[in-house]
Amino acid sequence: MSELSHTTSYYAASANDKRIRPPLKDQVEADVCIIGAGFTGLSTALHLAEQGFKVVVLEATRIGFGASGRNGGQIVHSYSRDIDFIERHYGQATGKAMGAMAFEGGRIIRRLVKDYNIQCDLKDGGIFAACNNKQFDELREKQALWQAHGHRDLELLSAADTQRYIGTKRYKGALLDRSGGHFHPLNLVLGEAQAVESLGGVIYEGSPAVKVVEGDRVRVHTPKGCVTANFLVVAGNAYLGDLVPKLQARAMPCGTQVITTEPLSQAQQRELLPQDQCVEDCNYLLDYFRLSGDGRLIYGGGVTYGAREPGKIESLILPKMLKTFPQLKDVKIDFAWTGNFLLTLMRLPQLGRVGARANIYYAQGYSGHGVTCSHLAGKVLSDAIQGQAERYDIFAALPQYPFPGGRMLRVPYTAIGAAYYNLRDKLGI
Template sequence: MSALSHTTSYYAASANDKRIRPALEGQVQADVCIIGAGFTGLSTALHLSEQGFKVVVLEATRIGFGASGRNGGQIVHSYSRDIDFIERHYGQETGKAMGAMAFEGGKIIRRLVKDYGIQCDLKDGGIFAACNGKQFKELQEKKALWEKHGHPDLELLSESEVRSYIGTSRYEGALLDKSGGHFHPLNLVLGEAQAVESMGGVIYEGSPAVKVEEGEKVKVHTPKGCVTANFIVVAGNAYLGDLIPKLQAQAMPCGTQVITTEPLSEAQQRDLLPQDQCVEDCNYLLDYYRLSGDGRLIYGGGVTYGAREPGKIESLIVPKMLKTFPHLKETKVDFAWTGNFLLTLMRLPQFGRVGANANIYYAQGYSGHGVTCSHLAGKVLSDAIQGQAERYDIFASLPQYPFPGGRMMRIPYTAMGAFYYNLRDKLGI
């Protein structure tokens, strides 16, 4: 595998656009330089390009190389900590403001797919599945909470009703979100890249940012070039590395694993997911799954802390899949991969500005809810750069805490927490 290769995922094998963009060489000018060609970076680039900004995007490897091109491909609303948590910890005003934005990311995705004709197998409908009575009660509370904040497309499903959506006896109930959905994430991010390019934006692959120079005009250096811009947007998330030390200290990369089966017959597909909707369960270390556009089961779950690469992904995920769908025992797994998301201590995204001139913006740390929140981030980042920073500053006002004990202790502390919550999941408490 070359340095510019995607991971060995089903998404990479079925990508619509396999072109490699050239690396940056020499000096270029831009209104905005964006570091990272994932959902955050490209949503920002696209929203800015639509307003006439000259945008340059620097990608260390390939477009969608990180979480944006490896995730479960599900439209799941709100944040990793829901709106009630935000209200309790940061006040009703902040909760109301973030609640008003909690369902916007999915709408942005659908708007971009429609406006730019992006082919990414977008399908409607998502399900939160309760593994026990306690979780089903929490889903009832979630329904009331989301409806309070203006999201009406929800339906509670009884244990018997779930069977018409999911071919398993594992669940005691579910919440159907009709405005949820699923799609091919790498094809979405590649489609967004093409949309940026269609409006004059330039994306350089194989161009890692190695140094940022602050100033009234900011400069981003790569191994063979430099971008001078009025603003920088740092959107490297779990793959940023040491470029901005402050950002690395405030969050931790975590890995999740995904497998994809061989293509299933139409009868098998109807047996597993008769309504062709995506599912995630309500456990802390949750399982998530859906059917691909060509009829494979994509199944993910588990967490490895500190972005370690698990030796055998199949050995971690296949038992989870078989617990849900035992009749897939003889089904072949064609693809298995892992990818990193960025976890924050409070499990809320981190937005802010760095530098004496406050012209270096960042958004990171979606803590497992990055698909929709990253698209929202691109919109509010774009607005902030244009001088409409009210919504951006709502996120930026949230406290950002380092992990206790610094970089050395954040992995063991978080792993101990995961063990505790996993035990609670198993005991149903």
């Protein structure tokens, strides 16, 4: 596998656009330079390009190489910490403002898919599944919370009703979100890249940012070129590396694993997910699954802290899949892969600026809710660059704490915390 190859995922194997864009080899200028061609970077680029900005995107490897092209492909609203948590910790005004944005990311995705005719197998409907009675009570609270913030496409399902949507007796009930959904994430991010290019934006692959020089105009150096821009947006997230040490200290890469079955028969698909909606359970270390456009079951879950590569992904995830769907015990697994997301201490996204001047922005740390939050962040950063910073200021005001113990101890501390919550999941407390 070359350094510009995607991971060995089902998404990479079924990507609509397998072109490799050339690396940057010149000195170029732009209104805005963006580091990272994932959902955050391309949402920012696309919203800016729609307003006439000249954007240049630098991608170290391939478009969608990181979490944007490897995730479960589910539209899940709100944040990793929900609106009630935000209200308790940061006040009702902040909770209300963030609640008003909590469901926007999914609308942005649907708007982009429609406006740019992105072929990504987009389907409607998502389900939160309760593994115990405590979780079902929490889903009832979530329904009331989201309805209080204007999100009403919700239906609470009993255990019996849940089986009309999921072919298992594992769950005690569920919350159906009709405005949720699922899609092929790599094809979405590739479609967004093509949309940026259609508006005059330029994307360079194989072009890692190796040095950032601050100034009234920012200079971003790659191994063979340089971009000079009025603004810089840092959107490398879990794959940023050491480029901006201040950002690295505030978050921690974590790995999640995914497997994909061989194509299933129509009868099998109807048995597993008869309404063809995506599912995630309510455990702290949650499972998530859905059917692909060509009828495979995509099943993910688990967390490895510190972005360690698990030796055998299938051995970690297959038992989870068979616990939910024992009827798949003889089905072949065609693909298995891992990918990193970025966890923050408070599990809330981090938006802000770095440097002595006010022209270097960043967004990172969606803590497992990156699909929708990253699209929202791109819109918020785009607005801020255009001088409309009210919503950006809400995010930027949230405290961004480093992990206790620094880089050496953040992994064991977080793993101990995860083990505690995993035990709570198993005990149903």
